[in-house]
Amino acid sequence: MTGSRLDPWIDSYADRAMGMTASEIRALFAVASRPEVVSLAGGMPFVNALPMDAIASTVEHMLLTRGNVALQYGGGQGDQTLREQILEVMAPVGVKAHPDDIVVTAGSQMALDLVTKIFCNPGDVVLVEAPSYVGALGVFQSYQVDVEHVTMDAGGLVPEALREALARQRAAGKTVKMIYTIPNYHNPAGVSQSQSRREEILDIAKSAGVLLLEDDPYGLLGFDGTVPQAIRAMDQDAVVYLGSFSKTIAGGLRVGWAVAPHGVREKIVLAAEAATLCPSNFSQLTVSEYLRTQPWMDQVKAFREIYQERRDTLLSAMGQLFPPGTQWTVPSGGFYSWVTLPDGMDTTAMLPRAVAALVAYVPGTGFFVDGQGRDCMRLSYCYPSPERITEGVRRLAGVMEAELDLIHTFGRAPGHLPPGPATPSPDLA
Amino acid sequence: MTGSRLDPWIDSYADRAMGMTASEIRALFAVASRPEVVSLAGGMPFVNALPMDAIASTVEHMLLTRGNVALQYGGGQGDQTLREQILEVMAPVGVKAHPDDIVVTAGSQMALDLVTKIFCNPGDVVLVEAPSYVGALGVFQSYQVDVEHVTMDAGGLVPEALREALARQRAAGKTVKMIYTIPNYHNPAGVSQSQSRREEILDIAKSAGVLLLEDDPYGLLGFDGTVPQAIRAMDQDAVVYLGSFSKTIAGGLRVGWAVAPHGVREKIVLAAEAATLCPSNFSQLTVSEYLRTQPWMDQVKAFREIYQERRDTLLSAMGQLFPPGTQWTVPSGGFYSWVTLPDGMDTTAMLPRAVAALVAYVPGTGFFVDGQGRDCMRLSYCYPSPERITEGVRRLAGVMEAELDLIHTFGRAPGHLPPGPATPSPDLA
Numbered sequence: 001m002t003g004s005r006l007d008p009w010i011d012s013y014a015d016r017a018m019g020m021t022a023s024e025i026r027a028l029f030a031v032a033s034r035p036e037v038v039s040l041a042g043g044m045p046f047v048n049a050l051p052m053d054a055i056a057s058t059v060e061h062m063l064l065t066r067g068n069v070a071l072q073y074g075g076g077q078g079d080q081t082l083r084e085q086i087l088e089v090m091a092p093v094g095v096k097a098h099p100d101d102i103v104v105t106a107g108s109q110m111a112l113d114l115v116t117k118i119f120c121n122p123g124d125v126v127l128v129e130a131p132s133y134v135g136a137l138g139v140f141q142s143y144q145v146d147v148e149h150v151t152m153d154a155g156g157l158v159p160e161a162l163r164e165a166l167a168r169q170r171a172a173g174k175t176v177k178m179i180y181t182i183p184n185y186h187n188p189a190g191v192s193q194s195q196s197r198r199e200e201i202l203d204i205a206k207s208a209g210v211l212l213l214e215d216d217p218y219g220l221l222g223f224d225g226t227v228p229q230a231i232r233a234m235d236q237d238a239v240v241y242l243g244s245f246s247k248t249i250a251g252g253l254r255v256g257w258a259v260a261p262h263g264v265r266e267k268i269v270l271a272a273e274a275a276t277l278c279p280s281n282f283s284q285l286t287v288s289e290y291l292r293t294q295p296w297m298d299q300v301k302a303f304r305e306i307y308q309e310r311r312d313t314l315l316s317a318m319g320q321l322f323p324p325g326t327q328w329t330v331p332s333g334g335f336y337s338w339v340t341l342p343d344g345m346d347t348t349a350m351l352p353r354a355v356a357a358l359v360a361y362v363p364g365t366g367f368f369v370d371g372q373g374r375d376c377m378r379l380s381y382c383y384p385s386p387e388r389i390t391e392g393v394r395r396l397a398g399v400m401e402a403e404l405d406l407i408h409t410f411g412r413a414p415g416h417l418p419p420g421p422a423t424p425s426p427d428l429a
Numbered sequence: 430m431t432g433s434r435l436d437p438w439i440d441s442y443a444d445r446a447m448g449m450t451a452s453e454i455r456a457l458f459a460v461a462s463r464p465e466v467v468s469l470a471g472g473m474p475f476v477n478a479l480p481m482d483a484i485a486s487t488v489e490h491m492l493l494t495r496g497n498v499a500l501q502y503g504g505g506q507g508d509q510t511l512r513e514q515i516l517e518v519m520a521p522v523g524v525k526a527h528p529d530d531i532v533v534t535a536g537s538q539m540a541l542d543l544v545t546k547i548f549c550n551p552g553d554v555v556l557v558e559a560p561s562y563v564g565a566l567g568v569f570q571s572y573q574v575d576v577e578h579v580t581m582d583a584g585g586l587v588p589e590a591l592r593e594a595l596a597r598q599r600a601a602g603k604t605v606k607m608i609y610t611i612p613n614y615h616n617p618a619g620v621s622q623s624q625s626r627r628e629e630i631l632d633i634a635k636s637a638g639v640l641l642l643e644d645d646p647y648g649l650l651g652f653d654g655t656v657p658q659a660i661r662a663m664d665q666d667a668v669v670y671l672g673s674f675s676k677t678i679a680g681g682l683r684v685g686w687a688v689a690p691h692g693v694r695e696k697i698v699l700a701a702e703a704a705t706l707c708p709s710n711f712s713q714l715t716v717s718e719y720l721r722t723q724p725w726m727d728q729v730k731a732f733r734e735i736y737q738e739r740r741d742t743l744l745s746a747m748g749q750l751f752p753p754g755t756q757w758t759v760p761s762g763g764f765y766s767w768v769t770l771p772d773g774m775d776t777t778a779m780l781p782r783a784v785a786a787l788v789a790y791v792p793g794t795g796f797f798v799d800g801q802g803r804d805c806m807r808l809s810y811c812y813p814s815p816e817r818i819t820e821g822v823r824r825l826a827g828v829m830e831a832e833l834d835l836i837h838t839f840g841r842a843p844g845h846l847p848p849g850p851a852t853p854s855p856d857l858a
Contacts, residue, residue, distance in 0.1 A: 007692025008666055009548075012606060012640065014572075017547040020699040047500045055500070056492035063485040071476045071484070071679035106535050106683070106705045113704045117571070118446040119438075138703040142546070177441060211441065237437055250500035252710035254535070263436025270449040274567040275542045275704065276535045280712055281681035 016122070019141040038392030040314075040379040041360040043187065043335050045247050049306055054294055062289040074281040076273035078104025078257070082288040086243065086257055089291070093219050094233030095241055097259050103268045104279045108217060108244040108256030113139050114271040115178075115213060115240055115258065120145045124177045125169050129157050131338070131367030131376070133187045133215065136180055140369075146174065147369045154329070154422065156193035157181055159200040166208050178211045179204075184228050185218040185334025188367050188378035192332060198231045206238045211264075217244040217256075220300050222333035223308040237261050245287055247335075248300050253283045307335065313386040314379060317393035319419060323400050327422040328379075335382040338364075340375055340422065341400065343407055347377040350403055359395040445551070448570040467821030469743075469808040470789040472616065472764050474676050478735055483723055491718040503710040505702035507533025507686070511717040515672065515686055518720070522648050523662030524670055526688050532697045533708045537646060537673040537685030542568050543700040544607075544642060544669055544687065549574045553606040554598050558586050560767070560796030560805070562616045562644065565609055569798075575603065576798045583758070583851065585622035586610055588629040595637050607640045608633075613657050614647040614763025617796050617807035621761060627660045635667045640693075646673040646685075649729050651762035652737040666690050674716055676764075677729050682712045736764065742815040743808060746822035748848060752829055756851040757808075764811040767793075769804055769851065770829065772836055776806040779832055788824040 063070060077083070083099040090097070105111040112135070120126065122144035128136065130149030140147050148169065151161040162179065169176050181201065183193040193201070205212040214231045222228065232241035244256040260268055272279075290296060311331060318328055318339070325342025339361075341347060347363040354360065362380075364373025381389055492499060506512070512528040519526070534540040541564070549555065551573035557565065559578030569576050577598060580590040591608065598605050610630065612622040622630070634641040643660045651657065661670035673685035689697055701708075719725060740760060747757055747768070754771025768790075770776060776792040783789065791809075793802025810818055 007690070009640065009690065009693055012548060012638075013696065014546070014548055014550045014553070014606075016550075017696055017700075020547065020696055020703075042502075044502055048497055050496070050500060052492060052496040055496065056489045059492060060485045060489040063481060063488060067479070067481040067484065068477055069681075071479060071681040073471075073473055073675075073680040106709070109706045110704060117443070118449065119441060119443055121443045121445075124443070135703070135706060138699075142700060142703040209441075211438065246502075250711070251502040252498075252500040254705060254707075254709040254711075261436070261438065264438055267442065267446055267449055270567075271446075271571060274449075274564070274571040275539060276683060277538045277564060278683075280535070280683040280709060282679070282683075282712060282715070283709055286711070 016142060016144050019144060037355065037358050037360055038384055038388050038395065039360045040381070040384065040389070040392050040396070041362050042383065043380050044383045045251055046303070046306055046383055047250055047252070049302060050250060050299070051294070055290065058289050058293055059286050062285050066285055070282045070285040072281060074278045074284070076278050077269045078102065078279050079281065079284040079288060082284050085288060085291045090230075090243060090259070092227040093216065094229040095259060096233070097236070101259050101262070101265055103258045103260065103265060103272060104284060105256050105258060105272060106254040106276060106279055107246060107251070108215065108242040108258070109135055109139075110272070110275070111242050111256055111258035111268070112136055112213070112215065114268050114275065115264075116140060116143050116145065117271050118264070118267045119177045119211060123174075125174045126178045126180055127162065127165050127176060128180045129182065129186065129189065131188055131364065131373055132180065133182060134362075134366050136215070137367070137369055149368060149370065149372065152186075152189055152191065154191055155197055156183065156186060156189070156191050157197070157201060159197060159204060162201060162204050166204070166210070176208065176210050178213045180213045180215065182215045183231060184216055185221060185331055185336070187218070187334070188336050188338050188362065190329040190331035190334065190337045192228060195229065198229070199234065202231050202234055202238065206235070212239045213242070214239050215242045217247050218334035220248055221304055221307060223304055223311065224332065225304070232259060240264060248303070249287060249290060249296065253287060255279070255283050255287050307382055310381040310384070310386055310389055311337075313389045314381040314393065315421065317390045321393050321397035322419045323397065323404055324419055326400070326419045330421040335380050337379050337381070339377050339379055341377070343404060344375055345400070345403055345407070346374050348374060350399060353402070354396060354399045357395045357399050359392045359399070361396065445571060445573050448573060466784065466787050466789055467813055467817050467824065468789045469810070469813065469818070469821050469825070470791050471812065472809050473812045474680055475732070475735055475812055476679055476681070478731060479679060479728070480723070484719065487718050487722055488715050491714050495714055499711045499714040501710060503707045503713070505707050506698045507531065507708050508710065508713040508717060511713050514717055514720045519659075519672060519688070521656040522645065523658040524688060525662070526665070530688050530691070530694055532687045532689065532694060532701060533713060534685050534687060534701060535683040535705060535708055536675060536680070537644065537671040537687070538564055538568075539701070539704070540671050540685055540687035540697070541565055541642070541644065543697050543704065544693075545569060545572050545574065546700050547693070547696045548606045548640065552603075554603045555607045555609055556591065556594050556605060557609045558611065558615065558618065560617055560793065560802055561609065562611060563795050565644070566796070566798055578797060578799065578801065581615075581618055581620065583620055584626055585612065585615060585618070585620050586626070586630060588626060588633060591630060591633050595633070595639070605637065605639050607642045609642045609644065611644045612660060613645055614650060614760055614765070616647070616763070617765050617791065618767045619758040619760035619763065619765045621657065624658065627658070628663065631660050631663055631667065635664070641668045642671070643668050644671045646676050647763040649677055650733055650736060652733055652740065653761065654733070661688060669693060677732070678716060678719060678725065682716060684708070684712050684716050736811055739810040739813070739815055739818055740766070742818045743810040743822065744850070746819045750822050750826035751848045752826065752833055753847055755829070755848045759850040764809050766808050766810070768806050768808055770806070772833060773804055774829070774832055774836070775803050777803060779828060782831070783825060783828045786824045786828050788821045788828070790825065
């Protein structure tokens with residue numbers, strides 16, 4: 001099941017390797033790289049908008065002045081100056097901390113891996129949103145964690161459902177170790193939590209004595225320019241906060257971070273040293289110099305405008321072209337809209353036909369561990385141009401219509417809802 | 430034991446986090462960074478010898494021509510062009526492979542972590558040299574692996590001792606998953622395996638059906654210019670080979686790789702994607718462009734000459750200054766000599782006094798999991814100048830003499846061996 005029959009090592013792997021099977025995100029890079037395909041699949045930031053000349057001269061200057069540090073090993077916790085700058089970067093989301101509370105990692109994905117490694121025994125439970133970030137599900141499975149999905153609505157994770165899930169797991173004798181949540185511009189759901197809901201979720205976690213793992217790669221990318229306050233801004237002992245430069249500067253640098261309570265931070269650093277010795281000084285000093293010398297917040301604002309235009313284009317095209325009964329979330333920031341298809345359509349089965357029609361998306365099942373999401377898909381508007389987005393939606397609408405014809409041929413009644421958003425858009429209201 | 434009593438999460442950690450305690454390498458960066466201390470402790474490459482102007486313009490050119498790739502996410506297995514170039518880099522050690530057999534990682538440390546993650550259940554056994562690389566011991570402990578040390582001599586890992594260890598573990602009902610070895614210029618032992626011994630070790634591993642994990646960061650850094658053949662050159666199914674650019678280009682880039690049999694490689698890629706999504710394109714394209722446009726092998730030769738001069742200086746100073754009875758290995762490449770002190774001296778107890786005398790080393794116990802090595806230390810000659818090395822040895826000799834005086838006061842008889850090398854030096858012979 002998990003390896004080729006020709007693999008001579010098939011009987012030697014650890015139990016945890018049994019859960020390591022290819023995720024649907026695997027094929028995306030290959031598919032998305034074919035220029036004739038409009039990819040609404042991958043969550044690649046639009047790095048073409050970066051001021052490449054300025055970055056090139058920033059890096060050159062950094063190497064000529066601090067090359068001996070940039071090319072050398074560094075400390076396992078990350079560069080001290082960068083950790084101080086990260087505090088400034090987090091000021092808008094309200095996170096107050098000491099530089100010593102921060103661990104720099106090779107993207108926030110690595111921090112997610114390390115926190116799971118130090119907290120979760122095989123069979124421990126992590127509660128996650130339904131749907132949840134596919135990369136997080138991959139981490140949890142790689143440590144043999146039991147994942148339970150908790151219902152979301154247009155306001156994100158539903159507190160009452162979280163309470164029920166905690167009670168259910170405990171009644172079943174399970175140990176719940178973490179609640180994993182993406183409060184802002186959720187990947188893949190495209191929704192955000194209100195301030196009051198954040199407070200309620202934090203209260204639930206604290207009452208249960210369960211760590212809240214807050215993943216916030218998109219927090220600065222709200223289209224109306226307001227920045228929601230992080231849950232970590234309300235409590236420094238109950239929350240591990242994950243941040244990233246992948247969406248505000250560049251994913252190719254692989255620089256993210258965790259803010260953690262003291263004891264947890266100590267263990268993250270030790271686990272990080274075992275995992276990679278230290279984060280790359282080359283990448284860290286590049287980020288540090290970029291933050292110091294470039295108008296980085298202006299660039300974030302430029303990204304917001306680009307992504308907002310693309311979001312608008314996607315919503316408009318879906319409204320015009322998608323068949324009746326299709327529903328979608330209206331993101332007020334970030335990269336994604338979550339689309340639910342009518343008539344019990346199956347997005348996994350439809351994907352090969354979509355790729356044949358030169359458009360790609362991520363089928364909904366990839367964002368669940370339990371087979372949910374068959375009638376859903378994630379559409380990303382971050383990378384393609386507005387023209388390509390419209391063309392991609394047109395192609396996808398054609399594929400969906402053909403699927404629906406097939407369904408009708410077999411006698412199932414189509415829905416008669418008009419197409420439209422399933423969530424209100426705060427910034428369009 | 431493993432956390433502060435004030436840590437509110439102390440009861441929530443995974444079992445594996447219990448083994449995550451600070452290693453002796455932790456304090457090294459702090460100690461070594463004080464300019465008045467001569468550090469013979471850290472294994473930091475002498476990056477000051479790098480052609481910084483050329484690297485700066487290489488990176489600038491790379492960003493101006495391929496910045497959209499360098500700053501973007503990439504594939505989990507690593508850049509295709511770089512994997513082809515890695516084949517050329519491995520040609521001198523005799524490793525023949527397909528680019529698809531290679532996984533690029535954030536330093537070879539990460540590959541070591543991932544291979545352990547996919548092979549080792551808690552309680553599985555890994556056989557390692559006595560002493561072994563402290564970073565590997567940290568990985569094994571973080572996955573609750575039982576480590577057994579296998580005797581080394583001046584020719585490296587002793588095959589007969591390896592056979593006995595395998596038999597002993599199996600008689601005890603244990604599952605041995607890997608044999609971890611550093612055949613070239615061992616860290617910390619400073620010794621190398623002969624070709625015939627490599628063949629014997631490979632035979633033992635194959636007969637036992639146990640994976641051989643070959644760690645080779647120093648293979649190109651032999652002082653006489655010959656390059657030993659990798660064990661992987663003899664067998665592609667039984668060996669996972671770990672390579673690194675940290676010592677031939679720069680550790681701060683965090684670019685290493687694994688060469689693995691097909692089925693193992695598939696699992697490494699999946700584990701790597703969970704751990705960090707993908708290696709840094711920024712670092713990978715920097716290495717790729719450096720290999721393509723710069724005389725990288727000339728730079729390796731320049732490193733060899735620098736390290737050989739420093740090795741000579743260290744050996745000469747130890748011969749002149751260390752007390753009778755002190756013994757050391759004579760490395761024919763790499764960064765380290767392993768020193769055994771006379772009269773049962775305790776290098777861990779002595780370290781604070783050494784640092785007070787402004788010289789640092791790594792106590793021997795850090796390279797064992799079982800308390801061995803109290804009378805040993807690792808001395809690194811890679812980073813300090815020859816003048817500083819001599820001064821460091823002089824300071825250390827003074828500390829050792831004072832310790833011996835103390836021992837004599839308490840009545841133990843000193844040894845009367847002359848000081849000298851414990852291994853022959855092939856290139857000085």
